[in-house]
Amino acid sequence: MTDVIVGLDAGGTKLGVRVVSLDGSRIADVSLPAEDWSASPAGDAARWLIARIERVVASGDRVVAVGVGAQGCDTVEHCHELAHELTALGYSAVVVNDAALLVPAAGLQAGIGVIAGTGSIAVGQDETGRPFSPAAGAG
Template identity: 90%
Template sequence: MTDVIVGLDAGGTKLGVRVVSLDGSRIADVSLPAEDWSASPAGDAARWLVERIRRVVAPGDQVVAVGVGAQGCDTVEHCHELAHELTALGYRSAVVNDAALLVPAAGLETGIGVIAGTGSIAVGQDASGETLFTGGWGWVIGDEGGAPAIVREATIAALAARDDGLPDDGLLSGLQQAFGVDSAPSLARAVNDTPTPENWGPRAIAVFAAADAGSALATAVIDRAAEHLAALVGQLVRRGAVGDSVVAAGSVIANQPRLLAAFSARVAAAHPSLGVVLLEDAPVAGGVELARRLAASGTHGTSAD
């Protein structure tokens, strides 16, 4: 029997699970589907996570501590509630929002984490250690910089340009091709008839392709997304977030250099003391670090910090 710690990263589409022995040896590192993940109610969420922990941890191994980054845990109170439910099921846990995994995953004690993937959110801590959130309001009304929101804004821009009588600069045709339709009305139907992250998000690559091919409309959409992400950083700084690094992660900003460059430039202009780093390891590494700290503390409490 081996004593292990477990890191979890529960996002919008996948759950990262990393199992590590107490000496740091990696035992398992897997990604599971998470389309049905919900952080509420906390009891159901805890049972959902435990069922998947048991899939990955070898029979007979003892889980000493669990570190969880959970999309949807957007308050300190919610994080504590989920940690309490996991502990009640026998898994001593520290729980944070998934964006809060980025700073420990990068090996830092303090800083601001920014995720741009299925959604967008930024998380930091003030000097007292209180967790600060900004953004993360959902792809229907916000989450600019996330994949579904980029597609939403690009579709609005392309259709508005058409209504203005402007020629297609490549964005409209790119979106039509991405959705498998051949007209603007058909594009509107394809977007509106299935308003889900699964339908919209994967098409974001078409927006970046259009920008790379010279579309001014697509470039403007991406620049506005970068501006929004940088504004999240500014909001946290004004609220007292500490640290000198902004750690960026998420499927969009990690895989689209254009967005990362635009975001980095805006952060540098507004906050010269902050450096932007792209997370090199998976965010689940932050969950492992939280679990390691919890195991080392020898306490039986829960944490959202």
């Protein structure tokens, strides 16, 4: 049995799934269809994600942590709710909006990620990992 970490990028058309061992060795890196993905309600979304995790993770391997970037998780509260649902089903998880994956994917510690497509969103974090807050009076 191998302990693994799973990373998920849940978008409107595809779900990216990466599985790595604790030493960082890549075990799987696949793309699955996600036309039926919805982040709400959180319980249904958690079960949807788990069904896909179980398709990719080898039988007998143990998932010790899950990181999720999810289209449709547009508030901190919603991200926490989905993480809670995943944890309640046995998968310790951290959930962020999928746009939050852009800055670290570019190898940066701080920045603003913008997705402009069928849906649009912008998120950012400073070098300490704190989300940027809008300036007072901005709107």
